[in-house]
Amino acid sequence: MSDAPTNEPVSESSGGPAIGADEWVARSGERAERHGGLTGRAQSLYGRVPKPAVFAFFVTLAVLVPVFTAQTDNDIYFLRVCTIALVFALLALGLNVAVGFAGLLDLGYIAYYGIGAYGYAFLSSDKFGIHWEAWLVIPLVVAVSALVGLLLALPSRRLVGDYLAIVTLFFSQIFYILTTQGYRISFLGLNKDLGFDRANWDLTGGPNGIANVDRIGAFGLTASSERAYFYITLVAVVVVFATLSLANRSRTGRAWRALHDDTLAAQAMSVPVNWLKLLAVGTGAAVAALAGTINAALLQGAFPDDYNIQVLIIIYAMVVLGGVGSLAGAVLGAIVVSVFMLEGLRPQTPIGDVTGNGRWIFYATILIVLVVAIRPWRRLGAILAGIVAFGVVVHGIVAVATERGTDGLLNSGPDTYDDGGPVGWLIRHWLALPGGTYETGSRTWFNVALVGVIALVLCMTLVKGWVRDALIVPTVWLAAFVWETRLIQEASGPTRFLLLGAILVGLMIARPQGLLGRPRVEIV
Amino acid sequence: MLGVLAYFQDFQLTWSYFFDQLVAGLTLGSLYGLIAIGYSMVYGILKLLNFAHGEVFMIGSYIGFFVLTWCGGAADPSLPIALVIVLMFLGAMLGAGLLGITIERFAYRPLREKRASRIAPLISALGVSFFLQQLAVICFGATPKQYDAFSFDGGSFFTSVSIGPFEIQYMQLFVITTTVCLLVALTIFSARTQVGRAMQATSFYLEAASMMGINVDRVVVVTFFIGSVLAGAAGVMNGLIFQNVDPYIGFQVGLIAFTAAVVGGIGSIPGAMLGGLVIGLGRAFSVGYVSSSYQDVIVFAILIGFLLLRPAGFFGTPAPQKV
Numbered sequence: 001m002s003d004a005p006t007n008e009p010v011s012e013s014s015g016g017p018a019i020g021a022d023e024w025v026a027r028s029g030e031r032a033e034r035h036g037g038l039t040g041r042a043q044s045l046y047g048r049v050p051k052p053a054v055f056a057f058f059v060t061l062a063v064l065v066p067v068f069t070a071q072t073d074n075d076i077y078f079l080r081v082c083t084i085a086l087v088f089a090l091l092a093l094g095l096n097v098a099v100g101f102a103g104l105l106d107l108g109y110i111a112y113y114g115i116g117a118y119g120y121a122f123l124s125s126d127k128f129g130i131h132w133e134a135w136l137v138i139p140l141v142v143a144v145s146a147l148v149g150l151l152l153a154l155p156s157r158r159l160v161g162d163y164l165a166i167v168t169l170f171f172s173q174i175f176y177i178l179t180t181q182g183y184r185i186s187f188l189g190l191n192k193d194l195g196f197d198r199a200n201w202d203l204t205g206g207p208n209g210i211a212n213v214d215r216i217g218a219f220g221l222t223a224s225s226e227r228a229y230f231y232i233t234l235v236a237v238v239v240v241f242a243t244l245s246l247a248n249r250s251r252t253g254r255a256w257r258a259l260h261d262d263t264l265a266a267q268a269m270s271v272p273v274n275w276l277k278l279l280a281v282g283t284g285a286a287v288a289a290l291a292g293t294i295n296a297a298l299l300q301g302a303f304p305d306d307y308n309i310q311v312l313i314i315i316y317a318m319v320v321l322g323g324v325g326s327l328a329g330a331v332l333g334a335i336v337v338s339v340f341m342l343e344g345l346r347p348q349t350p351i352g353d354v355t356g357n358g359r360w361i362f363y364a365t366i367l368i369v370l371v372v373a374i375r376p377w378r379r380l381g382a383i384l385a386g387i388v389a390f391g392v393v394v395h396g397i398v399a400v401a402t403e404r405g406t407d408g409l410l411n412s413g414p415d416t417y418d419d420g421g422p423v424g425w426l427i428r429h430w431l432a433l434p435g436g437t438y439e440t441g442s443r444t445w446f447n448v449a450l451v452g453v454i455a456l457v458l459c460m461t462l463v464k465g466w467v468r469d470a471l472i473v474p475t476v477w478l479a480a481f482v483w484e485t486r487l488i489q490e491a492s493g494p495t496r497f498l499l500l501g502a503i504l505v506g507l508m509i510a511r512p513q514g515l516l517g518r519p520r521v522e523i524v
Numbered sequence: 525m526l527g528v529l530a531y532f533q534d535f536q537l538t539w540s541y542f543f544d545q546l547v548a549g550l551t552l553g554s555l556y557g558l559i560a561i562g563y564s565m566v567y568g569i570l571k572l573l574n575f576a577h578g579e580v581f582m583i584g585s586y587i588g589f590f591v592l593t594w595c596g597g598a599a600d601p602s603l604p605i606a607l608v609i610v611l612m613f614l615g616a617m618l619g620a621g622l623l624g625i626t627i628e629r630f631a632y633r634p635l636r637e638k639r640a641s642r643i644a645p646l647i648s649a650l651g652v653s654f655f656l657q658q659l660a661v662i663c664f665g666a667t668p669k670q671y672d673a674f675s676f677d678g679g680s681f682f683t684s685v686s687i688g689p690f691e692i693q694y695m696q697l698f699v700i701t702t703t704v705c706l707l708v709a710l711t712i713f714s715a716r717t718q719v720g721r722a723m724q725a726t727s728f729y730l731e732a733a734s735m736m737g738i739n740v741d742r743v744v745v746v747t748f749f750i751g752s753v754l755a756g757a758a759g760v761m762n763g764l765i766f767q768n769v770d771p772y773i774g775f776q777v778g779l780i781a782f783t784a785a786v787v788g789g790i791g792s793i794p795g796a797m798l799g800g801l802v803i804g805l806g807r808a809f810s811v812g813y814v815s816s817s818y819q820d821v822i823v824f825a826i827l828i829g830f831l832l833l834r835p836a837g838f839f840g841t842p843a844p845q846k847v
Contacts, residue, residue, distance in 0.1 A: 497658040504648065505631050
C-alpha cells in the first residue's frame with residue numbers, strides 16, 4: 001500500500017505560510033464542523049481573541065490555583081494532583097514534538113523520562129554521596145538525555161518509520177530491565193577474580209529504586225513545599241509551551257510538518273529529513289528528561305515502576321486525546337487523563353478521606369457522552385428513559401426470580417462495601433447486584449458480563465439507526481453492572497489501563513484529531 | 525587468572541552442555557518463529573506493525589490452559605493424553621484465530637476505510653495490545669496460571685532421548701516437530717491454494733492485486749486468521765515448555781518475535797522462521813553462558829546490529845521507494 005500524500009491544515013496562525021496544504025480543501029472539514037447559531041457565534045468570537053491573550057489567561061488561572069488552596073490535607077492533596085498533572089503536561093508536550101510535529105512513533109520516550117529521573121537521583125542523593133546543585137544537574141541531565149535520543153534514532157533514521165517504533169519500544173523495555181536489574185552488575189561474575197573489591201555493583205537500586213533524593217535547590221535556596229513544586233513545574237510547562245509554539249511556527253516547525261505529510265516529497269524539496277528526525281526525537285528526549293528531574297525531586301526518589309511501558313501508554317493516551325500535533329491539546333489531554341483517570345478513579349484519596357469519586361466520574365462521563373453524541377433531544381430523552389426503565393424491569397425480574405440476586409451493596413474499593421447513601425439506593429434499585437461477596441461465586445458472571453459489554457460495544461459499531469439506539473440501553477446497564485461489581489475495585493490498577501487502551505483505539509477510529517486537534521484531509 | 529578458569533569449569537564448558545543449549549535454543553526459536561510469521565505476514569500486506577499479535581499469543585496460551593483444566597488438569601486428565609493435547613491445540617488455535625479476525629475487523633479495518641494517516645493504525649494497535657493485556661489481568665488475575673505439564677503421564681514427557689550427540693526431551697522434540705508440520709502446512713497452503721496465491725499477490729502489490737479482482741479485504745482476514753492460529757499454537761507450546769502463563773508474556777514475547785521478523789526480513793515467511801531461530805539460539809546461549817537477566821539486552825543488540833548492517837534482514841529485499 002503506497003503512502004497517499006497527506007495534508008495537514010496549516011499552523012495556528014492563519015494566513016501564515018503553509019507547506020503542502022491546499023487551504024480551501026484543508027479547511028473544508030473545519031467548515032463542515034462549524035456550528036451555526038449560538039455555538040458558531042461563540043466560536044467565531046473566540047477565534048478573534050489573540051492567541052497570546054488566551055495563553056496568558058490560562059497561565060494566570062494556573063498561578064492562582066495554590067493561592068486558593070488552604071492548608072487542609074485535602075487541599076494539599078489537590079495541589080499535588082495539580083503538580084502531577086503539570087508534570088504529565090510537560091511529558092505530553094515533549095512527546096508531541098516527535099509524534100505530532102514530525103510524525104515519528106517514538107516509543108522510547110518513557111526511557112528519556114527515566115533517564116532524567118535517574119540522572120537527577122545519581123547526581124543529587126546519598127546514593128553516591130554526590131549533591132550537586134540543581135542549576136548544574138538539570139541542564140547536564142537534559143543534555144545527556146537528548147544525546148541518548150539522538151544516538152538511538154541514528155540506526156533507524158534511514159529506515160521506514162515503523163522500524164523506529166520497534167527499536168525505541170525495545171529500548172524502553174531495556175531501560176526498564178537495566179533499572180530493575182542494575183543493583184547487581186558484575187563482569188561475568190568475575191569481579192572478585194579480576195581484583196575489584198565488590199562482587200556486585202549497585203547502580204540503580206533495583207526494584208526498590210533510589211530513595212532520599214534531594215529537593216531542587218540552588219544558590220542556597222531549597223524548594224520544599226508543595227506550592228514551590230507547583231510553581232517550578234508551572235514555569236517549566238510555560239517555558240516549554242512557549243518555546244515549542246515558536247518552534248512550530250519557525251522554519252524548522254514547517255519542515256517537520258512537511259516531513260510528517262510526505263517524507264519523500266520533503267526530501268525532494270531539499271528538506272534535511274534525517275537531521276530533522278533526529279532533532280525531533282532529541283527535543284522530545286530533552287523535554288522528557290526535564291520532566292524526569294522534576295518528578296524525581298517531587299517524589300524524592302526514582303523508582304523503576306514510574307518509568308515502565310504502562311506510563312508510556314498513559315502519555316500516548318494524553319497526546320491522542322488532546323489531539324496529535326496540538327500543543328494546547330497535549331496540555332488539556334494531560335490534565336484530563338491525570339486528574340480524572342489516574343487520580344479521580346482511586347477508591348480513596350491517599351491523604352484525606354474522599355471516597356467514591358470513581359463512581360461519579362463514571363456516570364458523569366456516560367451522561368456527557370450520550371448528551372454530546374445523540375441528537376435530537378427527543379431521541380436522547382427516549383434513550384435515557386429506556387435505560388432507566390430497562391434497569392427497573394431487570395431489577396424486578398431478578399428480585400422475583402432469585403432469592404438474593406438484588407441484595408448486593410456497592411463496591412467501594414478493596415473489600416469495602418456500602419449502601420452509598422440515597423443515590424446509592426437509587427443505583428442499587430436500578431442495577432441488580434447479587435448478594436454476598438463478589439470474589440468467590442460471581443467472578444465468572446463478572447467475566448461473562450465484561451465480555452458481553454465489549455461484544456455489545458463492538459456490535460454497536462456495525463449497526464445504525466434505531467437498532468443502535470436500542471443497543472445503547474442494555475450496554476449502559478451492563479457497563480454499570482460490571483463497573484459496580486468489580487471494575488471500581490481495580491480502579492487504580494488494571495481498570496484505568498483498560499480504559500486507556502479503549503480510548504486509544506476508539507479515538508483513532510471515531511475522532512482521530514482528538515479534542516483540540518485539527519482534522520487532517522487526505523488528498524488522493 | 526585461576527579464577528577465570530574456575531569460571532569456565534563452573535559452567536561446564538563441555539560439548540554436552542553446548543548441545544543442551546543448542547536444543548533449548550532451537551525449541552525457543554521454533555516458538556518465536558511461529559509468532560514472527562504472523563507479524564511478518566500482516567506487515568507484508570498492510571505495512572502495519574500489529575502490536576496486538578503478542579496478546580493473541582497470550583490469549584491462545586490461556587485458552588490452552590482452560591481446555592486443560594476443563595479436561596481435568598495435567599495430573600489426572602479425564603481423556604487420553606494425546607486427545608487432551610490435540611484439543612488444547614485446536615481450542616487455542618481456533619480461539620486465537622477468531623480473536624485475530626475480530627481485532628482486524630474492529631480496530632484496523634475502519635482505519636483502512638477512512639484512509640487514516642500512517643501513525644493512526646500503530647496507535648490503535650498499541651491500544652488493542654494494552655486493552656487485551658489488562659483485560660486478561662482483570663478476568664484471569666495477574667498471578668501466573670500453572671499448566672503443570674510435568675505431571676503429564678508421570679513426567680515421562682520431560683525425560684530425554686539421545687539422537688546422535690543431542691540429548692533431547694520428548695517435549696522439545698514434540699514442539700520442534702509440531703512447528704515443522706505447521707510450517708509445511710503453511711507452505712503448501714500459500715503455494716497451492718487460490719487464497720494462498722492471492723495472499724502472495726496482495727503482499728507483492730496490494731493495489732495491483734485489487735485491480736486483478738482479488739478481494740483484498742478477504743485476503744487480509746485470512747492473513748490475520750492464519751497468523752493468529754500460529755500464534756495460538758505457539759501459546760500452547762509456550763505453556764507446555766515453560767509451565768505457566770501470565771497476562772504479561774504477550775508483550776514480552778511479542779517484542780522478541782517482532783525482532784525475529786525484522787532480523788529475518790520483514791514480509792518473508794521463511795525469513796521469519798530463520799529470524800526466530802537466530803533469536804532463540806541467541807537467548808538460549810546468553811542464558812547458558814552469560815546471565816539470564818540480560819537476555820533481552822542481547823536480543824536488542826542483535827536487532828540494532830542487523831538494522832545497522834543489513835536493514836532488510838536475511839531474506840528481505842531493500843524496497844526502492846516509489847513516488
